[in-house]
Amino acid sequence: xxxxxxxxxxVDDAATVRLYHTSLLSEAGFAVEEAANGLxxxxxxxxxxxxxxxxxxxxxxxxxxTCVETLRSETVGTPAPVLMISTEDRPGDAExxxxxxxxxxxxxxxxxxxxxxxxxxxxxxxGIPA
Amino acid sequence: MTSAxxxxxxxxxxxxxxxxxxFYKRTGIQFAPSKRYFVDKRIDTCxxxxxxxxxxxxxxxxxxxxRDDLLQELINQLTVNETYFLREDYQFDSMLRTVxxxxxxxxxxxxxxxxxxxxxxxxxxxxxxxxxxxxRLLEEWDLIDRLDVEIHGADIxxxxxxxxxxxxxxxxxxxxxxxxxxxxxxxxxGGGRYQxxxxxxxxxxxxxxxxxxxxxxxxxxxxxxxxxxxxxIYFDELSSRRAAENLYGAMRPGAYLFLGHxxxxxxxxxxxxxxxxxxxxxxxxxxxxxx
Amino acid sequence: xxxxxxxxxxxxETAAPPSxxxxxxxxxxxxxxxRREAALGLDGSAEAVAPLxxxxxxxxxxxxxxxxxxxxxxxxxxxxxxxxxxxxxxxDAGLRTAVAETLATMPNSVPALLPRLIDDDDHDVRVMTAxxxxxxxxxxxxxxxxxxxxxxxxxxxxxxxxxxxxxSIGPEHHELLRGAVERFPDDPFLRxxxxxxxx
Numbered sequence: 214x215x216x217x218x219x220x221x222x223x224v225d226d227a228a229t230v231r232l233y234h235t236s237l238l239s240e241a242g243f244a245v246e247e248a249a250n251g252l253x254x255x256x257x258x259x260x261x262x263x264x265x266x267x268x269x270x271x272x273x274x275x276x277x278x279t280c281v282e283t284l285r286s287e288t289v290g291t292p293a294p295v296l297m298i299s300t301e302d303r304p305g306d307a308e309x310x311x312x313x314x315x316x317x318x319x320x321x322x323x324x325x326x327x328x329x330x331x332x333x334x335x336x337x338x339x340g341i342p343a
Numbered sequence: 344m345t346s347a348x349x350x351x352x353x354x355x356x357x358x359x360x361x362x363x364x365x366f367y368k369r370t371g372i373q374f375a376p377s378k379r380y381f382v383d384k385r386i387d388t389c390x391x392x393x394x395x396x397x398x399x400x401x402x403x404x405x406x407x408x409x410r411d412d413l414l415q416e417l418i419n420q421l422t423v424n425e426t427y428f429l430r431e432d433y434q435f436d437s438m439l440r441t442v443x444x445x446x447x448x449x450x451x452x453x454x455x456x457x458x459x460x461x462x463x464x465x466x467x468x469x470x471x472x473x474x475x476x477x478x479r480l481l482e483e484w485d486l487i488d489r490l491d492v493e494i495h496g497a498d499i500x501x502x503x504x505x506x507x508x509x510x511x512x513x514x515x516x517x518x519x520x521x522x523x524x525x526x527x528x529x530x531x532x533g534g535g536r537y538q539x540x541x542x543x544x545x546x547x548x549x550x551x552x553x554x555x556x557x558x559x560x561x562x563x564x565x566x567x568x569x570x571x572x573x574x575x576i577y578f579d580e581l582s583s584r585r586a587a588e589n590l591y592g593a594m595r596p597g598a599y600l601f602l603g604h605x606x607x608x609x610x611x612x613x614x615x616x617x618x619x620x621x622x623x624x625x626x627x628x629x630x631x632x633x634x
Numbered sequence: 635x636x637x638x639x640x641x642x643x644x645x646x647e648t649a650a651p652p653s654x655x656x657x658x659x660x661x662x663x664x665x666x667x668x669r670r671e672a673a674l675g676l677d678g679s680a681e682a683v684a685p686l687x688x689x690x691x692x693x694x695x696x697x698x699x700x701x702x703x704x705x706x707x708x709x710x711x712x713x714x715x716x717x718x719x720x721x722x723x724x725x726d727a728g729l730r731t732a733v734a735e736t737l738a739t740m741p742n743s744v745p746a747l748l749p750r751l752i753d754d755d756d757h758d759v760r761v762m763t764a765x766x767x768x769x770x771x772x773x774x775x776x777x778x779x780x781x782x783x784x785x786x787x788x789x790x791x792x793x794x795x796x797x798x799x800x801x802s803i804g805p806e807h808h809e810l811l812r813g814a815v816e817r818f819p820d821d822p823f824l825r826x827x828x829x830x831x832x833x
Contacts, residue, residue, distance in 0.1 A: 226765070227797040228364060229827040236826075249368070252609035252617070259619040271765065273735045275613045276727040279696075288616055300761050300790040303725055321790055322823050357833075361801045368769075399804070406801065407773045409741065459638055477637055491638045546637035557674045558651055580739050580769075584704045588674055591697070614697045629697075 218244040219336045220261065224254040224280065225269040234267055234328065241329045243336075251280025258289045264339045265332060266291075268315070270299035270306070278313045285314035294335040298323055354383055354398055362386065365406060366421070368610065369414070385420040392416060411579060418577055426471045428478075428512070429519040431572065434601045435479045437622040438568060442599045443484065446567045449597050459491035463569045463593065465554060467496030470507030471516060472570060473547045474539055478524055481543075497550040497563070504549050510539040554586045563593035573603035575611055587612040591628055600626040654679050661685060666695040673701040683709055687717035696728055703736040715743035719751060722762040734762045738769035748778050757788040764791060768798035776802050783810055789818045796827050808832050 221243045223234045228249075235245045246261070248254040252275040254266065266284060270277035277297055284291050294316040299306060302320045310318035316335060319327075354362070359382070363374055374382050386398065393413060395401035405413045429435070443460070450456045464473040473496035480487050480494075498504055511532050517525060529537035552559050554571070555578065569590055575583045590600060591614050600615060602608065608615050608626050615626035652660070652675065660672035676682035686702050693699040706714050721733040737744050744766065751763040764782060767775045782795035792814050799807065811828045818824050 227794065228800055229793065229797045229830060230823075232830055233823055233826050250609060252613050253607070256607060256609055256617050256624055259617060259624060270727055271731050271734075271762065273731055273765075273769075274609060274611075276731045278727050279613075288618075300794070301727075301758055303758070305725065309727075322821055325822060365801055403802070407771055407775060409771050459640075481637065487636055492636070493638055493640055495640075543637070546639045548640055557677050561651065561675075581704065581707055584700070585674070585677070588670075588701055588704060592671060592674070612700065614700055 218242065219264045219339050221245045221265045221267060221332065221336075222248060222254055222257055222261075222263045223267045224248045224251065224272070224277070225267075226250055226272040227269070230269065237325050237328055238267075238332060241332070243332065251275030251277060251283070254280050255283050255289060258284055258291055263291065263293050265293055265336050266295045267328075267332070268295060268297050270297060270301055270310075278309055281310070281313040281315050296331060296335060354386065358398055358402075359383070362402065365402075366417075382421065386417075389413070389417050389420055409579075414579075415577065426468045427516045427519065428471050429475050430471065431604050432475075432519070433622045434570070434572075434604075434625075435476065437601070437620045437625060438476070438599075439479060439483055440622075441620050442568055442625070443486075446598070447486065447490070450567075453486055453489055456490060458565075459493045461493045461495070461566045461568075463563065463566045464494070464496045465552075465569065465571050465590075466498040466500075466574050467504075467507060467549065468498060468500075469503050469512075469516075470496060470510055470539075470547070470549075471512070472496070472572070473507075473549075474510065474543060476570070477543050477547060478520070478528060482524060494547045495550060495563075495566075496547055497552045497554075499551065499553045501551050504551055507549055508544070510544045511536045512539070513537075554589055555582045557585065557589055557592075560589035560593060563589075565595050566593050566598055567595055568599050568601075569594060570601045572601065573606065575602065576606060583611045587614065591615065594628040596628055596630045598628050600628070602626070651675070654681060658682060658685055661689060666698050669693075669695070670698045670701045673698060673705055677705050677708060680709075683711075683713060683717075687714065690718070690733075691721055691724065691726075691729060696732075699729070699732060703732055707736045707739045710740040710742045712743050712746060715740055715747055719747050722751070722759050722766075723754075723756055730762055731765075734765045735769075737766045741770055741772040744770060745772060745774065752778060752782060752786075757786075757791055760786060760788065760791040761794045764794035764798045767795075780807070780810055783814050789821045789824055792818065793821075793824050793827055796824075796831060800831055803831050 221238050223231050223245055225231050226249050231247045235247060238245045246257060248257050250272040268277045268280055281295050281297065283289060284295065295314060297310045297315045297318045298321060300321045307318040317331060359379065390398060390401045393401055395404060404410055446460060447453055447456060462476055464476060467473050473494050477494055480492060496507060513536050517537060528540045528543060532538045554560065571590060575586055578586060594600065616629050617624050618627050654676065657672040657675045660668050663669055673686065686706050690699060690702050693702060715737065718733045718737055721729050724730040751759065754760055764779065767779050776799060779795045779799040783792055786792050796811065811832055815825050815828050
């Protein structure tokens with residue numbers, strides 16, 4: 214029996230963060246693609262139906278909040294869950310993320326176990342990995 | 344292919360990855376790993392043409408000093424910059440099937456549209472692109488007899504514009520033009536060259552302009568469709584931003600912008616809205632005040 | 635009907651360009667498109683620098699703000715760099731990232747600000763500074779990033795600096811990177827980053 218793997222888009226301008234999140238999520242069985250800023254993520258989401266977005270906040274060209282707003286807008290209109298991960302821990306950041314349309318906001322550093330657990334939780338029912 | 348054959352510039356895997364990431368960040372062009380041999384050879388040529396001896400010193404100068412000449416040479420080496428009729432034709436398919444019908448509808452429909460539909464080819468080089476647009480509209484767009492269409496070509500280089508005005512082309516340029524169209528719109532002028540019909544030549548307006556010059560670009564207004572293919576990658580960060588902003592100013596709200604097939608606005612400017620068409624991604628000037 | 639040629643340019647092509655004074659007053663027009671055009675049209679005007687700096691943070695339309703920043707960046711002077719750098723601390727993510735991008739195109743004036751930015755009390759400002767240095771075309775960018783990796787007390791700043799240095803990392807940096815792991819032994823991401831960088 215072949216199952217469709219759960220597709221995740223990792224969105225971060227830092228190549229090391231993309232590599233880290235991609236390797237953790239790939240090992241856990243997710244099919245991961247990467248985008249280096251918010252606008253690239255929007256373009257990727259126009260051509261591929263992702264099951265989860267993992268989005269940084271501070272990125273050039275299009276920041277994380279605007280990215281999530283655009284993913285939720287009619288430009289893309291994805292219903293897929295969005296996890297925002299930020300280095301920022303300012304008052305109001307989480308509220309801003311939720312207002313933009315994120316499902317969960319976390320502050321770095323996020324442990325490997327927690328990232329995988331949250332990714333599984335957010336994508337439960339979307340095929341493997343269960 | 345053997346590992347000896349891929350040695351080329353003597354790039355290690357890590358160097359190649361660093362280069363790939365840099366070039367992508369700078370130009371939006373991503374090389375498949377299968378292009379490794381090609382890329383290695385072209386980098387080798389760039390290093391040989393520079394005053395540097397090694398990849399490391401050349402790459403450091405490329406990245407850390409404002410050496411536009413090094414980048415220009417690199418892009419010239421790594422991009423195929425030839426122009427011919429009906430190049431990247433799938434974008435003209437997009438224009439005919441999706442973009443123009445949407446433009447007509449957004450402007451009130453074929454019976455109520457006021458003013459011409461305006462299409463800009465920038466850079467137009469020796470004219471193949473604006474004339475290809477003209478041919479495809481005349482041959483394939485059912486509304487061409489009911490609506491006015493203005494086609495404009497613009498380029499910074501006056502010598503290519505002179506050749507565009509003359510509009511005579513060799514076999515290589517015309518290889519993709521169907522024989523029927525060639526017989527109908529071109530006449531042999533000797534030396535294996537064919538000149539485009541005067542009616543079409545006369546219908547396309549040509550301009551000399553630098554796309555990064557905001558003042559000069561003010562003359563370009565209310566375009567419905569712009570083709571700006573394979574030029575923004577040549578500019579540095581600030582110039583490409585200014586060029587994108589000038590193009591935005593030349594477009595009607597809701598108008599469409601086509602970039603080259605390996606190019607993306609995502610490394611240049613967020614002011615456009617990417618839109619997916621069956622043939623690929625195209626950019627629109629947002630219609631509302633918000634983007 | 636059909637293809638039509640436009641033989642005479644419309645009036646706006648032949649009209650004289652608006653004066654700097656007209657454009658400056660247009661910066662406060664309620665129509666964002668007029669503000670955007672004014673900001674772009676003020677390219678090269680020294681007298682526009684202060685009015686543009688005054689308006690960057692308050693501008694609500696991102697496309698207008700981007701046009702202002704494009705025009706400001708071309709000046710690459712201490713006045714512009716200092717006027718923009720204060721916004722690296724902004725709570726507005728769009729503003730602070732757009733400003734970081736703009737500063738990264740200003741290699742003449744940004745270096746003078748780096749001692750202050752690298753020593754800023756707010757670690758978020760220091761993370762943004764690493765983002766500026768990642769793209770700043772300046773031969774000393776690597777040196778400052780190395781200082782951040784060696785000295786900064788916050789792990790997120792150190793990982794941001796390592797990421798920014800990544801394209802230039804060579805064997806000469808390995809000791810510096812291992813030192814960072816020793817300073818933050820409990821940060822798995824920092825460890826992963828260093829392992830990826832030195833492999």
